[in-house]
Amino acid sequence: MLRNIHYRLGYQSILNNISWDIEPGRITAVVGPNGAGKSTLLKILSGELLPTEGEILLHDRPLVHWSTVQLARMRSVLPQSFELSFDFTVAEVVSMGRMPHTIRSQTQTNPRICAEALQQVGMQDFAERLYTTLSGGEKQRVQLARVLAQVWPEASHPEPRYLFLDEPTSNLDLHQKHTILSIARKFMHNHIGSVVVLHDLNLALKYADTAILINAGEMVEAGNVMDVLTAANIERIFHMRATFLDNPYDAQRPWLVTAPR
Amino acid sequence: MVAVAVWAAMTGPVEIKGADLLPAILAKTGYACQADAQAMLQGTVLLNIRMPRIALAILVGAALALAGAVLQSLFRNPLADPGLIGVSSGGAFGAVFVIVIGHAWLPFAGFASQWMMALFAMGGGIGTTFFIYRLGLVNGRPHMTTLLLAGLAVNAFVGALIGLLIYVASSQELRTLTFWSLGSLSNVSWTHVWIACAFIVVPMVTVWSFVRPLNAFLLGEAEAFHLGVPVTAVKRNLIFISAAMVGASVALCGIIGFVGLIVPHLLRLLLGPDHRFLIPGSVLLGALVLMLADLIARSVVQPAELPIGIITALLGAPFFLGLLWQTKLKDFG
Numbered sequence: 001m002l003r004n005i006h007y008r009l010g011y012q013s014i015l016n017n018i019s020w021d022i023e024p025g026r027i028t029a030v031v032g033p034n035g036a037g038k039s040t041l042l043k044i045l046s047g048e049l050l051p052t053e054g055e056i057l058l059h060d061r062p063l064v065h066w067s068t069v070q071l072a073r074m075r076s077v078l079p080q081s082f083e084l085s086f087d088f089t090v091a092e093v094v095s096m097g098r099m100p101h102t103i104r105s106q107t108q109t110n111p112r113i114c115a116e117a118l119q120q121v122g123m124q125d126f127a128e129r130l131y132t133t134l135s136g137g138e139k140q141r142v143q144l145a146r147v148l149a150q151v152w153p154e155a156s157h158p159e160p161r162y163l164f165l166d167e168p169t170s171n172l173d174l175h176q177k178h179t180i181l182s183i184a185r186k187f188m189h190n191h192i193g194s195v196v197v198l199h200d201l202n203l204a205l206k207y208a209d210t211a212i213l214i215n216a217g218e219m220v221e222a223g224n225v226m227d228v229l230t231a232a233n234i235e236r237i238f239h240m241r242a243t244f245l246d247n248p249y250d251a252q253r254p255w256l257v258t259a260p261r
Numbered sequence: 262m263v264a265v266a267v268w269a270a271m272t273g274p275v276e277i278k279g280a281d282l283l284p285a286i287l288a289k290t291g292y293a294c295q296a297d298a299q300a301m302l303q304g305t306v307l308l309n310i311r312m313p314r315i316a317l318a319i320l321v322g323a324a325l326a327l328a329g330a331v332l333q334s335l336f337r338n339p340l341a342d343p344g345l346i347g348v349s350s351g352g353a354f355g356a357v358f359v360i361v362i363g364h365a366w367l368p369f370a371g372f373a374s375q376w377m378m379a380l381f382a383m384g385g386g387i388g389t390t391f392f393i394y395r396l397g398l399v400n401g402r403p404h405m406t407t408l409l410l411a412g413l414a415v416n417a418f419v420g421a422l423i424g425l426l427i428y429v430a431s432s433q434e435l436r437t438l439t440f441w442s443l444g445s446l447s448n449v450s451w452t453h454v455w456i457a458c459a460f461i462v463v464p465m466v467t468v469w470s471f472v473r474p475l476n477a478f479l480l481g482e483a484e485a486f487h488l489g490v491p492v493t494a495v496k497r498n499l500i501f502i503s504a505a506m507v508g509a510s511v512a513l514c515g516i517i518g519f520v521g522l523i524v525p526h527l528l529r530l531l532l533g534p535d536h537r538f539l540i541p542g543s544v545l546l547g548a549l550v551l552m553l554a555d556l557i558a559r560s561v562v563q564p565a566e567l568p569i570g571i572i573t574a575l576l577g578a579p580f581f582l583g584l585l586w587q588t589k590l591k592d593f594g
Binding site: 046047048067068069070071072073075076077079082083084085086087088092093096097099100102150 | 337473476477479480481483484486487488489490491492529533534535
């Protein structure tokens with residue numbers, strides 16, 4: 001839960017008065033123009049940056065009162081860009097996701113979860129491959145498996161878990177974009193709350209339940225994704241002409257078409 | 262490794278055959294019934310000269326390689342070596358200061374000046390690291406790029422200070438400090454070994470508890486934090502653990518280059534980047550390499566000896582180039 005979050009760098013206000021509840025089992029899309037503060041918001045959510053004002057509550061307790069390990073057991077983050085130049089195998093990269101759980105989980109649990117996470121992203125046949133030899137889409141799926149493994153549901157530890165994805169589809173082809181988000185969508189059934197920074201508004205419309213639209217650090221609108229990403233809002237914030245067409249493949253989610261003004 | 266240690270014990274100006282090793286030790290320690298003069302001499306050489314020297318080579322080699330492995334992972338830069346955080350240059354400054362100016366001000370001579378040198382080298386090394394670490398803090402957190410650049414600048418500055426001292430040094434002092442800067446394991450006593458134990462073995466054991474955080478660091482700093490690693494504390498602890506180990510090494514045997522750079526590299530090529538293997542591997546291989554280098558240093562120009570830093574660079578550099586060449590062929594050929 002976010003309460004009146006402000007973030008300032010020097011005299012420059014990056015985020016201004018943002019409040020929002022993240023609900024388990026739902027995907028919230030964070031949308032807005034470049035430089036609006038989307039990634040900053042995600043960094044504040046994950047505890048990487050401390051808000052200048054306001055507070056984030058996790059289980060009714062301020063985020064700063066949780067230890068780094070306790071946080072790591074409840075939320076995982078897929079960063080925007082990723083560079084790993086050391087020769088780890090795919091299985092080794094995924095197993096790092098279980099690092100915060102090594103102390104308390106039983107020894108058989110972690111390898112089983114890693115194998116299931118790889119299965120979930122369809123990379124089970126790549127376990128022994130070197131990470132550095134994979135294609136961009138494959139690397140992204142392995143990273144996704146790592147962050148899924150980190151918040152994998154365990155019957156013995158039923159606390160809610162959260163998944164934060166920062167532009168998980170950038171640099172991916174059409175098919176890979178949908179693969180990544182479908183996997184995330186499916187994973188939400190485990191009662192996991194998710195926040196995803198997205199640029200492609202049609203992807204947000206298709207995969208998110210709720211959305212936060214921010215512009216220049218201000219929250220423009222938040223709520224049901226269909227209510228936030230309206231033609232009027234898109235015209236105002238992105239300075240584009242926007243209209244919705246019927247989507248022949250999905251009756252519930254119309255297709256957004258845009259053109260420069 | 263045991264074999265190399267035994268071989269090293271047998272080699273030197275006083276020849277000791279394999280069969281004589283045990284009787285010699287027994288004679289010296291008083292367990293043998295009839296000790297002859299020859300066995301007594303061999304025992305003295307073994308216990309008081311060669312064994313402490315071998316022990317120190319093992320400790321220092323392990324410390325340099327381990328510090329190299331840790332810093333390379335921390336900076337996620339395969340070119341990082343202990344020199345980067347200022348231990349070597351700071352240590353050198355401390356030692357040169359004692360050699361050139363120390364004896365004029367400080368009423369120490371002979372044996373005591375050796376101790377002063379070790380103390381100053383250690384203090385200079387860790388002090389410089391502390392200074393660079395403070396410069397590298399951004400908003401209270403160590404920022405690796407700033408740390409790297411601060412290290413470069415401070416190293417250059419300390420280098421200039423050393424240059425100034427060299428400029429005013431007499432030719433006798435110059436000779437002493439040149440030999441010191443090339444590194445040497447000569448004149449080693451058991452006391453040296455005990456000091457090394459305190460400053461090297463203790464930090465070395467603590468590194469083991471950082472194996473998992475170090476693996477996470479290879480993913481990136483933000484990622485390590487997301488995985489529950491207290492990034493700031495881990496960075497600070499590892500930097501000072503490395504500084505203590507390298508500082509002690511520099512203080513006891515001068516600057517020995519290349520071991521800290523090459524050994525972790527070689528092991529990454531052989532064993533992969535996982536620190537569960539890399540850390541113990543660096544300790545073992547570092548010890549082995551320095552023991553061999555010392556063996557060569559004191560046996561090629563008997564009864565004199567070469568500074569060990571010359572050996573490590575002379576043999577290490579071509580070996581490393583060969584290794585690079587092979588990987589190049591494998592990856593691009």
